[in-house]
Amino acid sequence: xxxxxxxxxxADAGKSATSVTGAAGPSSRxxxxxxxxxGRLGLSALRYKVPEHANTIWYTLGGITFVGIIVLAATGIWxxxxxDPDPAAARESVLFIQNTAPLGDVIRGxxxxxxxxxxxxxxxxxxxxxxxxxxxxxxxVNWIVGVSLLALLMFGAFFTGTVLRWDQEAYEALAHxxxxxxxxxxxxxxxxxxxxTSVSILPRLYIAHVSIVPxxxxxxxxxxxxLIKHHGISPTPAQEEAGEAPGGRLPQEKETGSYPxxxxxxxxxGLVLLGAAGVLSVIFPQPIGLAPDPTMEITKPSPIYYWxxxxxxxxxxxxxxxxxxxxxxxxxxxxxxxxxxxxxxxRRPVILGFGVVxxxxxxxxxxxxxxxxxxxxxxx
Amino acid sequence: xxxxxxALATLVVLVLALSPGLAWAHGEKGVTVKPxxxxxxxxxxxxxxxxxxxxxxxxxxxxxxxxxxxxxxxxDEEGDFTEEFRLPANLKPGTYQIKATGKESATTQITVSGAxxxxxxGGSGAGGMVKAPVIEQRPLGQSIELVALFGVLAALGxxxxxxxxxxx
Numbered sequence: 001x002x003x004x005x006x007x008x009x010x011a012d013a014g015k016s017a018t019s020v021t022g023a024a025g026p027s028s029r030x031x032x033x034x035x036x037x038x039g040r041l042g043l044s045a046l047r048y049k050v051p052e053h054a055n056t057i058w059y060t061l062g063g064i065t066f067v068g069i070i071v072l073a074a075t076g077i078w079x080x081x082x083x084d085p086d087p088a089a090a091r092e093s094v095l096f097i098q099n100t101a102p103l104g105d106v107i108r109g110x111x112x113x114x115x116x117x118x119x120x121x122x123x124x125x126x127x128x129x130x131x132x133x134x135x136x137x138x139x140x141v142n143w144i145v146g147v148s149l150l151a152l153l154m155f156g157a158f159f160t161g162t163v164l165r166w167d168q169e170a171y172e173a174l175a176h177x178x179x180x181x182x183x184x185x186x187x188x189x190x191x192x193x194x195x196x197t198s199v200s201i202l203p204r205l206y207i208a209h210v211s212i213v214p215x216x217x218x219x220x221x222x223x224x225x226x227l228i229k230h231h232g233i234s235p236t237p238a239q240e241e242a243g244e245a246p247g248g249r250l251p252q253e254k255e256t257g258s259y260p261x262x263x264x265x266x267x268x269x270g271l272v273l274l275g276a277a278g279v280l281s282v283i284f285p286q287p288i289g290l291a292p293d294p295t296m297e298i299t300k301p302s303p304i305y306y307w308x309x310x311x312x313x314x315x316x317x318x319x320x321x322x323x324x325x326x327x328x329x330x331x332x333x334x335x336x337x338x339x340x341x342x343x344x345x346x347r348r349p350v351i352l353g354f355g356v357v358x359x360x361x362x363x364x365x366x367x368x369x370x371x372x373x374x375x376x377x378x379x380x
Numbered sequence: 381x382x383x384x385x386x387a388l389a390t391l392v393v394l395v396l397a398l399s400p401g402l403a404w405a406h407g408e409k410g411v412t413v414k415p416x417x418x419x420x421x422x423x424x425x426x427x428x429x430x431x432x433x434x435x436x437x438x439x440x441x442x443x444x445x446x447x448x449x450x451x452x453x454x455x456d457e458e459g460d461f462t463e464e465f466r467l468p469a470n471l472k473p474g475t476y477q478i479k480a481t482g483k484e485s486a487t488t489q490i491t492v493s494g495a496x497x498x499x500x501x502g503g504s505g506a507g508g509m510v511k512a513p514v515i516e517q518r519p520l521g522q523s524i525e526l527v528a529l530f531g532v533l534a535a536l537g538x539x540x541x542x543x544x545x546x547x548x
Contacts, residue, residue, distance in 0.1 A: 087417055087491035088474050099516045106526060171417070178416075194412050197488045200475075201416070268541025275534025282526045285515060294415030295422075 067270025109281020432483025
């Protein structure tokens with residue numbers, strides 16, 4: 001086999017072929033194809049070591065979330081071929097997608113169910129990092145980037161996507177946003193109907209959903225992944241407290257897992273997420289509500305926002321802002337509250353208590369909303 | 381020096397980014413309408429700003445081949461007004477301009493949708509029976525096939541994630 005320009009070619013390419021593809025060696029067709037691709041794409045650079053625990057499902061949740069975001073982008077591109085952001089036609093185009101477009105009900109269902117599943121996997125990923133204290137030095141900034149990603153998914157992507165349906169629930173969600181924009185005055189300009197008279201707000205939110213939010217997601221994901229690569233996968237609490245990870249990183253000789261295995265698990269579990277979304281889309285198809293009636297407030301928000309509904313009951317529309325800032329503000333400052341060198345969750349009772357109280361509060365507030373009747377908040 | 385330059389540049393960028401909202405909030409003529417998507421025959425609230433001190437402002441609805449006056453309002457000393465008008469009952473669904481013309485004029489866009497506000501279908505308030513949109517269900521056989529397909533996909537993913545690693 002011809003030598004490539006770096007040590008990843010030649011005999012290493014053959015070893016790569018054996019360990020990744022199962023091929024017999026560089027003389028096999030698979031080995032030759034792999035060698036050609038590796039020489040041009042530098043794929044062997046992905047064959048680096050990671051801690052063994054990185055290949056457990058708990059440390060793969062972030063990667064599963066990433067695969068979910070790719071599924072959202074792919075299904076979103078398909079949906080965009082049929083969706084019309086003109087308010088006079090938006091809801092009809094969603095009905096067309098659901099009832100007429102080829103596999104429209106399935107693709108739309110996968111898109112929406114994957115959105116829910118991505119919020120769940122991202123939240124589980126955050127909880128894992130919280131429990132294993134992986135937000136501690138030197139990873140504080142990456143924690144903030146991660147919290148920002150979750151906030152962008154929940155309040156950027158999910159919210160704008162809900163409004164695009166342009167049914168009663170979508171309109172009420174937008175009305176809440178417009179009310180908040182009014183409170184913000186000049187700083188709410190972008191979100192108010194008075195921002196421009198050349199186009200109504202729905203097309204602008206459509207552009208936010210398909211361009212601005214994905215672009216921001218990409219920038220944050222690049223930062224997030226770069227920092228993970230830079231700092232390495234965090235050690236387990238036991239390893240950290242045993243002094244095996246000076247500076248918050250395991251030495252290379254203790255990294256006995258492989259990144260290709262991690263990648264394989266990400267893709268594999270990502271396919272499980274896609275399969276689950278597909279099954280859910282068939283068994284529980286996504287509804288489309290009534291045409292919007294601006295004089296009525298008869299719906300509750302999406303379940304991921306249930307916990308905010310109670311804040312609105314207590315403080316009015318501003319309660320939405322208070323609740324969101326309270327949750328994500330508290331999450332963002334966790335690394336700066338928990339300054340102990342301890343990593344085991346059992347040895348951090350204060351932060352454990354904080355996390356448990358927060359989780360219980362979110363669950364209880366959500367259940368209260370789930371079992372309460374709809375309350376009219378707008379125009380109070 | 382470099383830090384000051386960066387701080388100044390950041391301030392300039394922030395001011396430019398906020399200026400559209402600031403401009404509207406501080407000194408540009410404009411008109412807004414609530415609600416965003418009214419129905420025919422529905423009362424809308426039109427709010428105008430800086431359309432000429434103490435001027436008589438005519439409010440019109442324009443679009444889809446129609447140009448109809450909704451009525452007039454009196455602007456105050458600053459050229460502002462807030463007034464309610466009823467949309468024509470025979471207005472077809474679609475996008476329209478609401479134009480307010482005093483000594484200055486401004487327009488905004490509304491989208492008229494649905495049946496007239498006073499009708500029984502899609503009506504505002506209690507009493508009217510509103511039909512939910514029809515979501516067509518797939519035949520049971522197709523649904524079972526799709527569930528099986530996605531189930532197999534999930535199983536393959538699980539196998540791929542957990543298959544034993546072959547040592548070199």
